[in-house]
Amino acid sequence: MRLSLLLLLLLLPGPPTAPCMEDAAFPHLGESSQPPPRACPPRCSCPRADTVDCDGLDLRVFPDNITRAAQHLSLQNNQLQELPYNELSRLSGLRTLNLHNNLISSEGLPDEAFESLTQLQHIYVAHNKLSVAPQFLPRSLRVVDLAANQMTEIFPLTFGEKPALRSVYLHNNQLSNAGLPPDAFHGSEAVTTLSLSNNQLSYLPPSLPPSLERLHLQNNLISKVPRGALSRQTHLRELYLQHNQLTDSGLDATTFSKLHRLEYLDLSHNHLAAVPAGLPHTLAVLHLGRNRIRQVEAARLHGARGLRYLLLQHNQLGAAGLPTGALRPLRGLHTLHIYGNGLERVPLALPRRLRSLVLPHNRVAMLGARDLTSTPGLAELNLAHNRLVSARVHHRAFRRLRALRSLDLAGNQLTQLPTGLPTSLHTLRLQRNQLRALEPEPLAGLDQLQELSLAHNRLRVGDIGPGTWHELQALQVLDLSHNELSFVPPDLPETLEELRLQSNRISHVGPEAFLSTPNLRALFLRANRLHMTSIAPEAFLGLPHLRVVDTTENLEQVLVQLPPTAPRQPRAWGP
Template sequence: MVTRCPARGHPDLPLNPQRLSLLLLLLLLPGLPPALGMEDDASFPHLGESSQPPPRACPPRCSCPRPDTVDCDGLDLRVFPDNITRAAQHLSLQFLPRSLRVADLAANEVTEIFPLTFGEKPALRSVYLHNNQLSNAGLPPDAFRGSEAVATLSLSSNQLSYVPPSLPPSLERLHLQNNLISKVPRGALSRQTHLRELYLQHNQLTDSGLDATTFSKLHSLEYLDLSHNQLAEVPAGLPRTLAVLHLGRNRIRWVEAARLGGLRGLRYLLLQHNQLGATGLPAGALRQLRGLHTLHLYGNRLDRVPQALPRRLRALVLPHNRVATLGARDLASTPRLAELNLAYNCLASARVHLRAFRRLRALRSLDLAGNQLTQLPSGLPAGLHTLRLQRNQLRALEPEPLAGLHQLQELSLAHNRLRVGDIGPGTWHELQALQVLDLSHNQLSFVPPDLPEALEELHLQGNRIGHVGPEAFLSTPRLRALFLRANRLHMTSIAPEAFLGLLHLRVVDTTGNLEPVLVRLPPTAPRRPRAAGP
């Protein structure tokens, strides 16, 4: 007798209800062939293969119907979902909780924000969408509707071509830099009366993309950055509340006084790297800026210091222009100036008036590097802390121009044509506070004598020094760092006694000489024992 084994699916066996439901579900799913079981054998798994695909990464409670889709709608999430697959291209977060305070979706590939994604969120304060691929088409008008507390919105580094017109009226900080913005539509910023910071740098704004009403309703605006655009003039209708106006790296040729007339609280005006020429800043164009503290004009085409500057100006930055003359009264209107930078202009000693700096009693930093000076300027302010004269054509140093500079702490004379014999006796005598002296890249054949006693850092690299005697540093007991590289020193060029009294010396650089130079630093000074406490 042959015993037959019962086959699976035998009609005499009861069918599992769950299996029936699964089969019905498969039959009803779209895209499946109507005659299940008629497919080629190759469409079925072979022996030992799983009939289920490997599980995909999906955030808890969310669904992932396709490999590129993550659906977290309506889950009342309290934290941003994790475990999102790298293949995800569509992420749905509609119906985020009303209690949401911060939404950070920066540095992704977001191309579209669904309607009301950030709307109806009364507690929402900050939204970060920078470094994505958002265009104006991907930002619906009602994306923020009903969210009345959003203070910070970052849309920088996207693909916006104009300022979105439906931004939250509660904004205080708006980042739109690094986009493709060429226009601010009329009224786009008319409701943002609380806005304090607006960043529009690195865009494609031209004068036609702005009008007199663009910024006029921003009654709280303090910081406006329009740098790195294509503006040819200062925008009209700027808010009187501005403290910082950044217009650098544009194409501005002329500054109209009326455009800045109402900005009496402006503290920082940045106009560097524009196209301001000889007539670009008419006399008195900036006079009404009574609170101006800092004026940046470097990288333009100015041939003289602007006239009639605000009296309270503290920093005037003018390097890389074409200033060739400094008259007796060119700086008379700025007696409170603390920093003056005229580096890399065309100043020659014969064209710098003896009294050019006479009224600058508050001046602490003077930079005249990169000009054509052959001698030290006269009449330097007694309160100077820093004096930079590198990369000129200095051939001699006399004590008179440095007399009275008792507060000078840093002096740079690098890249000139100085020889030791050209340094007059007593040149360093009154520099009682000098801590840093740079004489590098000159024509010195030995260490200059009688250096200031307070000196801590001495740069002598790139000269012609071939010998350092035992008395070279007797006048500088506080020396901490000495740079002698790229000279003409040999193995035995430095006297063993040269560093004996320099108990604070920690750095001696002798690389790049004719031979390796061995330097033995003096022993450190013993520490005094602390007094025992009571």
């Protein structure tokens, strides 16, 4: 949003070939013709003939000896309270003026302060003390940043009659609708970005520039979009209306229907009870999280046939909240977020091209044989923190998911590993269940699995069947923390790099504990029952890559003896 002076220097052309007359000195006869160093305000930096950088010097007074040749002046991060007109009027060649983060008030800013800056293109006065906007800004402006002040009012010529104006930032002020004149942008037909977020607007401002591409109105008090308020904004691509007070009656079927280029619409954190009507077919992202939506109707989605990301988390979708086929119009849907609702089953007849289904924190209690057959291309399935029990997960529930890479079943009530898991899995999360045993059959064929979390279960070493780890030839991260293990499980995969065993009942680590895991890099043994000499001196022989050993929070300080041939001393953590 704000360009640093360094970035501006990289983007701007080189210094003029000859200095301005006021800075040039005529050499005496017989002397070198090389000009003397340019004048520069005390403590400031002048890296180029047209650049003066006085950033962060705690200045309380505007510098009085800035060269007339200055085109780029930075006074940000100081203590300035006012701008003297006589000093600014000298700098008629300024193109960039950065006053960000000072103490400038409206009383310290004369009405005519900027009238002589006819070349000014970028002005930054964010994070100051302005109570009203400047009444007159130069016609030449391209970017105006007045964010994070205390402004309650702007004027017709603050932003009006600026044919080159592209970006206006007014967020974090105290603007109400009464403080915005109806002709605020008259004659400024090139504005593409307008930020009015974090103000006190109660309805969508009228007469917005028709050229807008990005409009930020989040964190206001907006309860209504007047009919036709967006009818001219046909170039709009991004519209942010989250954290307002919108209800269904504050929108109608024409609110968004004219936005034929809209790609991103955020209506989250409002009071909507239904999906808005009249959504444009260009829409790619629709965020409706944190509303009061009880049911999704297919008819409301017919227009948004190009939607790829639909976010419905934390609404009031119950058992019938997503009827069969409700999302069928969204043939290209890639990601569906519906966590934090009251769904009792995975929605049926989901779009075939769906790649990511995220529905933790619902009430899903079963997975039938056909529940997931409509989405064969699914790559991510998150069913964490539902009510799944092993007896109600069909052994063929996952059979069609041949592209699934990530499966999250954490926080359910599973007592055994599901069977028929896709061999394409890279990540499997089963933490916070009630697993009491591990057998090799459910893990058979998972030769691509890289991460397996079994934390917070009830596993004991004796309940892990022989050969359980044999198939996991790509496993790199194994989390067995917060179980009931009394020693390190044997025959772990050779590819293992990170092993988490914290918060178990391990009291002894024998010399052969890690013979099968020569690639181990990180080992966590925190909060077990280890004593001072519980770890055999030979335990870490053959682990040349080991870098982290965490043995804190045990009964006593644990001595960690590492092999002398290790190429690099691992980091041993202890009390």
